[in-house]
Amino acid sequence: EPEVTQTPSHQVTQMGQEVILRCVPISNHLYFYWYRQILGQKVEFLVSFYNNEISEKSEIFDDQFSVERPDGSNFTLKIRSTKLEDSAMYFCASSGRSHLYQETQYFGPGTRLLVL
């Protein structure tokens, strides 16, 4: 069964450094998402991406965050200058069709980011 993959599984970085989290969505999917989960808390939506542009973003997704689909398979989340409070598990997800249709979102295994 196709699955969403994410790299790296863990990343440790110093405050102020840039990090890039990578995801390979399911190959025929059209919608891509990033979510995050601070330790012990619920999963929160960050951003959705369709047709090579952001289609929706949350208030968490401020100017330090950016997303990109650099080629036909990868989907990346960049955090420009990491803060301590960015420490979290970051999940990538993808779904097959328009959000107007009922459709499962498939989640990757996550990248655990620790900012020191």
Add this chain to the structure above:
Amino acid sequence: GIQVEQSPPDLILQEGANSTLRCNFSDSVNNLQWFHQNPWGQLINLFYIPSGTKQNGRLSATTVATERYSLLYISSSQTTDSGVYFCAVKFQGGSEKLVFGKGMKLTVNP
């Protein structure tokens, strides 16, 4: 405001017992998913169930969309069922995001 509430927040069971997890949501939805978060933090998709009933082995789920709730049943629980269970919904109205509940921590003791 728009909310997803799960109950109970925590549950401790003996192996072999049955359990019911509830998810209430505040508005009409066009997507509802149940997840199990394993000890490694991975979100395992259990059910996509915006309405109706589905079964998968010892797990089953029912969503009554008109009454805005969903139930996840775990029968004959095993220690490997331990973890956090999340309900997540996509509300009607055009938003693409899944809104997650706070989760329910299940501990199954041998």
